[in-house]
Amino acid sequence: MEVSPVDVMAAAEALRIPAAVDLAAIVVGALTGGLLAAREGFAVSGVLLLAVSGGLGGGLIRDVLLGDLPPVALTNRAYLPTVAIxxxxxxxxxxxxSRLTGLLVVLDAITLGFFTVIGAQKAQILGMSTPAVVFIGTLTAVGGAVIRDVLLAQRADIIQPGPYNAVAALIGATVLAVLAGPVGLDPLPVAAAVIVLVAALRVLSVWRGWEAPVAVDL
Amino acid sequence: MEVSPVDVMAAAEALRIPAAVDLAAIVVGALTGGLLAAREGFAVSGVLLLAVSGGLGGGLIRDVLLGDLPPVALTNRAYLPTVAIxxxxxxxxxxxxSRLTGLLVVLDAITLGFFTVIGAQKAQILGMSTPAVVFIGTLTAVGGAVIRDVLLAQRADIIQPGPYNAVAALIGATVLAVLAGPVGLDPLPVAAAVIVLVAALRVLSVWRGWEAPVAVDL
Amino acid sequence: MEVSPVDVMAAAEALRIPAAVDLAAIVVGALTGGLLAAREGFAVSGVLLLAVSGGLGGGLIRDVLLGDLPPVALTNRAYLPTVAIxxxxxxxxxxxxSRLTGLLVVLDAITLGFFTVIGAQKAQILGMSTPAVVFIGTLTAVGGAVIRDVLLAQRADIIQPGPYNAVAALIGATVLAVLAGPVGLDPLPVAAAVIVLVAALRVLSVWRGWEAPVAVDL
Structure with a gap:
């Protein structure tokens, strides 16, 4: 498969996501990452690095795997300054x-849904297969958190039992890949529904203490 | 060097590795990764992630470095479903x-040899230098294990003393790079011999307690 | 933005960095990485892997993000053999x-400056925006250390308080991006000045115990 810069630009066009929404998601991701670093007493470089990971990490992984290089995180002139601020x-x-923890849980959940949709849609527009769309969507959503955990030398949060995170993204990406793919529904309402679905699964799992299932031994 | 999709497709063609062998290696890699996650009590997302790392991680790193993007792990329609199953x-x-541990050691060793050959051959067909062929071959073989260790926040297995792993892949990749490169032997028998060599080095080092040499101080 | 191999070659040409200086930086990076591994009693594969990370890791990350694939680390025929030796x-x-620790601190600081300049210049020649030039320059400088810390499952050095490292690279990359970018000074003297600046910041912070600032709470 050949991915030309023109295809990718056409893809971004086709997504028609308002720039403000896009930047808002990056701000929330960077806020979560930077806040963690600031509270842990990291150096200024650590705060920057975790803010970049949280805001742009998932998109970086997505664009490297899709071969859309240099990644949008570097070519969009608003992204890096937004993360730095x-x-x-x-x-x-x-x-x-830190007093806004409750609000941040909700904003973070919406961002998880938003990154899932952005990743899955981009893979879909580039003509990837349904399983690849699910994979890229999920990885875009959780990539920032994975990079953060790796830099902190913590066992990746998403592999451990706990509130839905990768699982919510995986369910959302699967719904989008199928409904906007083989089923052929209009991508825009599907995208909106998937953002709500992922955010709801995430927030409810935090509030109700739902945990991702662990292996059983049949 | 320009790597066009056509070159890469021609390369895959030239390898002529039976699809069944290819898929078998991915199944074994995914099995080892997923089994580790399942036994450690990880969430379903962790089992999936470690299965993907084990089965497709080495190939993902290889294709990113060779610029063959999107990677074969995403464009081959059989790979992701096979890993998910x-x-x-x-x-x-x-x-x-878990009762099959003895069998898994052998299958894992064969997979190490197979990934070494796949990686080295792809680099060779794309015209990389002999040292780059050795590097890519070794990294393809151990990449999945490195990603797994990083996600688990464990010191990478391959940098520590212990049974041959990276060392077996390194020896195999060097033999392949030289014999099928400058020496100019027929790639197919060389590939078969290297798979046997790497697998034998790995299995014997586990059974006999051979350890990779550590630094001396002359 | 389209990055053709021809642009990249022209860019490398335009840098006109003497090959000996280039190789010297890679040797120092590989020396620091390999020495750490050897002293910690790692296996031969660990010594190789940390030498590769230290000497070529930053450049690998840079080239993956800039889409210049396969990376220079693999296409330049001198790099991998140099690292192996x-x-x-x-x-x-x-x-x-190990008796040369004092000398290594100085050589390491110069290498930090050199990698900053190489990364930032390459991004600049490929037409990236000023913030992206700063990002790539900094990441090229500290990328090898980040990969090393990740493989050792240590919390990344650059996110913690301590002597300037990422901070020195960040300041240097910003100076280069602005002076050789919008301000339009001649790239060569700017590059030389930035190498001295980064190296001086790094060495002085080690000797005087300067620490990168940590988050305050206004």
Whole structure:
């Protein structure tokens, strides 16, 4: 499969995601990453690095795997400055921001859904198979968290039992891949529904203490 | 060097590895990864992620470095479903599969040899230099294990003393790079011999307790 | 943005960095990585892997993100053999080399500056925006250390308080991106000045105990 820059630009066009929504998701991702680093007493470079991972990490992995290089994270002129400003905010106001934990859980869940949709749609427009669309969608959603855990030398959060995270993204990406793929529904309402679905699964699993299932031994 | 999709397809053609052998190696890699995750009590997302790493991780790293993007792991329509089914099997039958440890050591060793050959041959067909062929061959063989260790926040197995793993792949890749490269022997018998060599080195080092040499101080 | 192999070759041409300087930086990076592995009693594969990470890791990340694949680390025929020879030296003479710690701090600091410049210049020549030039320059400089920490399952050095490392690279990359970018100064003297600046910041922070600032709570 040949992925030309023109195809990718056409794909971005076809997504027609309002730029403000896109940037909002990156801000929330960078906020979560930077806040964690600031609260743990990391250096300024650590706050920046975790903000970049949280805001742009999933998209970086997605674009490397899809061969859309340099990645959108570097070619879109608004992204890196937005992440840098967000990192600076967390650097100076971590105490104040920490009081917003409840709000951040919700914003984070919506971002998880948004990144799932962005990743899956881009893979779909580039003509990937349904399983590849699911894979790329899920990886875009959780990639930032995986990079963060790796840099912190923590066992990746998504492989452990706990509230739905990768599982919510996986379900959402599968729904999108099937409904907007073989079933052929209009991509826009499907995308909106999947964002709501992923965010709801994530928030409910945190609030109700749902845990991703672990292996059984039949 | 320009790597066009056509070159890569011609390369895959030239390898002429039976699809069944290829899939078998991916199943064994995914089985080892998924089984480890299932036995450690990881969530379903962890079992999937470690199965993907074990079965497709080495090939993902190889294709990113060779610029063959999107990687074969995503464009071959059989790979991701095969890994997902294998992950499901380890998810439900980890206890039963664990009894096969002896068999898995042998299958794993053969897979190490197979991934070494696949990686080295692809680099060779794309016209890489002999050292680059050795590097790519070794990395394809151990890449899945490295990704697994990184996700588990364990010191990478291959940098520590212990049974031959990277060392077996390194020896095999060097033999292939030289014999099928400058020496100019027929690639097919060389590939077969290297698979046997790598698998034998790995199995013997496990059985006889051979350890990779550590630094000396002359 | 389309990055053709021809552009990249023209870029390498335009840099006109003497090949000896280039190789010297890779030797120092590989020496630092290999020496660490040898002193910690790692296997031969670990010494090789950390030497490759230290000498070529930053450049590998840079080229993957810029889409210049296969990366220069693999296409330049001198790099991998140079790293392998350096790894062999650390494997056999780690005790003797360890006495050079003072010298290594200085060489390492110069290498940090050099990798910053190489990364930032390459991004600049490929037409990236100023923030992207800063990002790539910094990542090229610290990428090898990040890969090393990840393989050792250590919390990445650059996110923790301590002597300037990523911070020195970040300052240097910003100076280069602005002076050789929008300001339009001659790239060569700017490059030389930035190498001195980064190396000085790094060495002084080690000697004087300067630490990268941590988050405050306004």
């Amino acid at each position: 967000t990192a600076a905010v967390t650097f100076f106001f971590s105490g104040w921001l | 294998t992950a499901a099997v380890t998810f439900f039958f980890s206890g039963w599969l | 350096t790894a062999a030296v650390t494997f056999f003479f780690s005790g003797w080399l």
